[in-house]
Amino acid sequence: MPKVYSYQEVAEHNGPENYWIIIDDKVYDVSQFKDEHPGGDEIIMDLGGQDATESFVDIGHSDEALRLLKDLYIGDVDKASKPVAVEKTSSSDNQSKGSGTLVLILAIVMLVVAYYLLNE
Numbered sequence: 001m002p003k004v005y006s007y008q009e010v011a012e013h014n015g016p017e018n019y020w021i022i023i024d025d026k027v028y029d030v031s032q033f034k035d036e037h038p039g040g041d042e043i044i045m046d047l048g049g050q051d052a053t054e055s056f057v058d059i060g061h062s063d064e065a066l067r068l069l070k071d072l073y074i075g076d077v078d079k080a081s082k083p084v085a086v087e088k089t090s091s092s093d094n095q096s097k098g099s100g101t102l103v104l105i106l107a108i109v110m111l112v113v114a115y116y117l118l119n120e
Protein backbone atom coordinates (compact mmCIF):
# COMPACT_ATOMS: atom_id res chain seq x y z
CA MET A 1 0.00 0.00 0.00
CA PRO A 2 1.45 3.41 -0.94
CA LYS A 3 1.60 6.02 1.78
CA VAL A 4 -1.16 8.63 1.68
CA TYR A 5 -0.47 12.31 2.43
CA SER A 6 -2.97 15.12 2.96
CA TYR A 7 -2.63 18.31 0.89
CA GLN A 8 -1.69 20.00 4.18
CA GLU A 9 1.24 17.62 4.72
CA VAL A 10 2.46 18.15 1.17
CA ALA A 11 2.10 21.94 1.54
CA GLU A 12 4.39 21.85 4.58
CA HIS A 13 7.19 20.60 2.32
CA ASN A 14 7.73 23.81 0.42
CA GLY A 15 11.34 24.38 1.32
CA PRO A 16 13.94 25.37 2.16
CA GLU A 17 14.94 21.84 3.34
CA ASN A 18 12.34 19.72 1.61
CA TYR A 19 10.28 20.10 -1.53
CA TRP A 20 7.39 17.82 -2.38
CA ILE A 21 5.17 18.25 -5.42
CA ILE A 22 1.98 16.59 -6.60
CA ILE A 23 1.60 15.34 -10.17
CA ASP A 24 -1.54 13.40 -11.10
CA ASP A 25 -2.47 12.87 -7.45
CA LYS A 26 0.90 11.32 -6.69
CA VAL A 27 3.41 12.86 -4.29
CA TYR A 28 7.05 13.24 -5.33
CA ASP A 29 10.00 14.24 -3.15
CA VAL A 30 12.02 16.56 -5.39
CA SER A 31 14.31 17.93 -2.64
CA GLN A 32 17.43 16.46 -4.24
CA PHE A 33 16.19 16.20 -7.81
CA LYS A 34 15.58 19.96 -8.08
CA ASP A 35 19.35 20.53 -8.35
CA GLU A 36 19.52 18.15 -11.32
CA HIS A 37 16.35 19.32 -13.06
CA PRO A 38 17.16 20.32 -16.66
CA GLY A 39 14.47 23.01 -16.41
CA GLY A 40 16.17 24.57 -13.37
CA ASP A 41 15.64 24.39 -9.60
CA GLU A 42 13.77 27.70 -9.34
CA ILE A 43 10.71 26.37 -11.14
CA ILE A 44 10.56 23.33 -8.85
CA MET A 45 11.06 25.40 -5.70
CA ASP A 46 8.25 27.75 -6.77
CA LEU A 47 5.91 24.79 -7.06
CA GLY A 48 7.10 23.13 -3.83
CA GLY A 49 4.22 21.91 -1.67
CA GLN A 50 1.74 22.31 -4.49
CA ASP A 51 0.01 20.45 -7.31
CA ALA A 52 2.30 20.85 -10.33
CA THR A 53 0.32 18.62 -12.73
CA GLU A 54 -0.66 21.42 -15.08
CA SER A 55 2.84 22.92 -15.34
CA PHE A 56 4.42 19.49 -15.74
CA VAL A 57 2.03 18.49 -18.55
CA ASP A 58 2.18 21.90 -20.28
CA ILE A 59 5.96 21.60 -20.76
CA GLY A 60 5.46 18.30 -22.60
CA HIS A 61 8.06 16.39 -20.59
CA SER A 62 9.68 13.38 -22.31
CA ASP A 63 9.33 9.69 -21.43
CA GLU A 64 12.72 10.04 -19.73
CA ALA A 65 11.18 12.64 -17.40
CA LEU A 66 8.28 10.28 -16.65
CA ARG A 67 10.79 7.53 -15.88
CA LEU A 68 12.63 9.85 -13.47
CA LEU A 69 9.36 10.48 -11.65
CA LYS A 70 9.20 6.80 -10.61
CA ASP A 71 12.31 7.19 -8.45
CA LEU A 72 10.94 10.30 -6.75
CA TYR A 73 7.53 8.82 -5.90
CA ILE A 74 6.81 8.69 -2.16
CA GLY A 75 3.03 8.18 -2.00
CA ASP A 76 -0.42 9.34 -3.02
CA VAL A 77 -2.31 12.47 -2.11
CA ASP A 78 -5.40 12.03 0.06
CA LYS A 79 -8.03 13.39 -2.26
CA ALA A 80 -10.51 13.61 0.61
CA SER A 81 -8.27 16.26 2.23
CA LYS A 82 -8.59 19.90 1.29
CA PRO A 83 -6.13 21.60 -1.08
CA VAL A 84 -4.40 24.42 0.79
CA ALA A 85 -2.80 27.60 -0.44
CA VAL A 86 0.99 27.59 -0.16
CA GLU A 87 2.56 30.83 1.02
CA LYS A 88 5.05 32.02 -1.55
CA THR A 89 7.11 35.09 -0.98
CA SER A 90 9.68 34.52 -3.72
CA SER A 91 7.25 34.70 -6.66
CA SER A 92 5.84 38.06 -5.53
CA ASP A 93 9.43 39.31 -5.19
CA ASN A 94 10.02 38.25 -8.77
CA GLN A 95 6.93 40.09 -9.90
CA SER A 96 7.99 43.37 -8.35
CA LYS A 97 11.48 42.88 -9.80
CA GLY A 98 9.90 42.29 -13.21
CA SER A 99 7.76 45.42 -13.13
CA GLY A 100 10.77 47.48 -11.96
CA THR A 101 12.65 46.43 -15.10
CA LEU A 102 9.65 47.33 -17.24
CA VAL A 103 9.48 50.83 -15.74
CA LEU A 104 13.22 51.28 -16.42
CA ILE A 105 12.84 50.22 -20.07
CA LEU A 106 9.88 52.58 -20.51
CA ALA A 107 11.86 55.46 -19.00
CA ILE A 108 14.76 54.82 -21.40
CA VAL A 109 12.41 54.64 -24.40
CA MET A 110 10.80 57.95 -23.35
CA LEU A 111 14.21 59.59 -22.97
CA VAL A 112 15.29 58.42 -26.44
CA VAL A 113 12.04 59.70 -27.99
CA ALA A 114 12.41 63.05 -26.18
CA TYR A 115 16.02 63.31 -27.39
CA TYR A 116 14.97 62.83 -31.03
CA LEU A 117 12.05 65.26 -30.73
CA LEU A 118 14.29 67.95 -29.22
CA ASN A 119 16.90 67.50 -31.95
CA GLU A 120 14.51 67.68 -34.88
Ligand code: HEM
Nearest residue numbers: 028030038039043047052055056059061062064065068069
Ligand atom coordinates in the same frame (compact mmCIF):
# COMPACT_ATOMS: atom_id res chain seq x y z
C1 HEM B 1 9.60 15.77 -10.54
C2 HEM B 1 9.11 16.35 -11.58
C3 HEM B 1 9.91 16.66 -12.82
C4 HEM B 1 10.79 15.88 -13.52
C5 HEM B 1 11.21 14.45 -13.20
C6 HEM B 1 11.27 16.70 -14.62
C7 HEM B 1 12.19 16.28 -15.55
C8 HEM B 1 12.62 17.02 -16.60
C9 HEM B 1 13.51 16.54 -17.64
C10 HEM B 1 14.12 15.13 -17.71
C11 HEM B 1 13.69 17.56 -18.50
C12 HEM B 1 14.53 17.53 -19.80
C13 HEM B 1 13.61 17.53 -21.01
C14 HEM B 1 12.74 16.29 -21.03
O1 HEM B 1 13.29 15.19 -20.93
O2 HEM B 1 11.50 16.45 -21.12
C15 HEM B 1 12.95 18.69 -18.00
C16 HEM B 1 12.91 19.93 -18.59
C17 HEM B 1 12.13 20.98 -18.15
N1 HEM B 1 11.22 20.96 -17.13
FE1 HEM B 1 10.96 19.44 -15.86
N2 HEM B 1 10.67 17.93 -14.58
C18 HEM B 1 9.83 17.94 -13.50
C19 HEM B 1 9.00 18.94 -13.10
C20 HEM B 1 8.85 20.12 -13.75
C21 HEM B 1 7.89 21.12 -13.39
C22 HEM B 1 6.90 21.02 -12.24
C23 HEM B 1 8.06 22.14 -14.25
C24 HEM B 1 7.26 23.39 -14.19
C25 HEM B 1 6.95 24.13 -15.16
C26 HEM B 1 9.13 21.79 -15.17
C27 HEM B 1 9.62 22.56 -16.20
C28 HEM B 1 10.61 22.18 -17.07
C29 HEM B 1 11.18 23.05 -18.07
C30 HEM B 1 10.81 24.51 -18.31
C31 HEM B 1 12.12 22.30 -18.75
C32 HEM B 1 13.03 22.79 -19.85
C33 HEM B 1 12.50 22.45 -21.19
C34 HEM B 1 13.50 22.81 -22.25
O3 HEM B 1 14.34 23.69 -22.03
O4 HEM B 1 13.43 22.15 -23.29
N3 HEM B 1 9.58 20.54 -14.84
N4 HEM B 1 12.30 18.34 -16.84
